[in-house]
Amino acid sequence: MPQPMNTERLLAELAKVRGAMPLHRIRRKLKPKHTSERLHARPLNMQSMEDFELETVAEALETMVEETSAVVEALEESLFEQALDIYYAAEELARDPEHAHLVEQVEKMRRSYEMEEGRPIPSKEETLARRARGAVSCAAAGGTLVVQP
Numbered sequence: 001m002p003q004p005m006n007t008e009r010l011l012a013e014l015a016k017v018r019g020a021m022p023l024h025r026i027r028r029k030l031k032p033k034h035t036s037e038r039l040h041a042r043p044l045n046m047q048s049m050e051d052f053e054l055e056t057v058a059e060a061l062e063t064m065v066e067e068t069s070a071v072v073e074a075l076e077e078s079l080f081e082q083a084l085d086i087y088y089a090a091e092e093l094a095r096d097p098e099h100a101h102l103v104e105q106v107e108k109m110r111r112s113y114e115m116e117e118g119r120p121i122p123s124k125e126e127t128l129a130r131r132a133r134g135a136v137s138c139a140a141a142g143g144t145l146v147v148q149p
Contacts, residue, residue, distance in 0.1 A: 011056070014060050017064070022075075023067060030066055031066075084122075084127055087121060088124045088127075090109065091106050
């Protein structure tokens with residue numbers, strides 16, 4: 001016979017994991033979770049404490065998946081922005097004859113970006129303007145979103 005689920009322990013472990021996540025990096029708003037509609041759709045006499053506990057754990061896991069995806073997305077965006085900064089620095093250095101060896105690396109980076117994105121790398125000015133617009137829209141959203149440099 002299967003062991004009964006220890007809901008409190010499970011939720012406490014999920015809370016620990018969630019507490020270790022860099023949730024401050026999430027850029028997009030996540031939908032707030034409300035009591036499960038699936039549970040309320042059942043007739044009252046079919047609801048049990050076990051049903052409630054299962055739904056609670058399921059919702060906590062769904063929330064964890066959404067938050068994890070949002071954190072990964074924000075980290076990927078931050079890494080992309082850092083890669084652009086590296087590209088711009090390498091491009092600038094490659095103009096100096098002392099760093100002519102970087103020309104080949106800059107070209108490789110450019111080709112890789114164009115193959116991946118299907119368009120040319122934006123200029124440094126375009127990127128700075130986009131970042132500035134992003135900071136403004138984040139401030140307009142009540143400061144709940146994080147813009148990484």
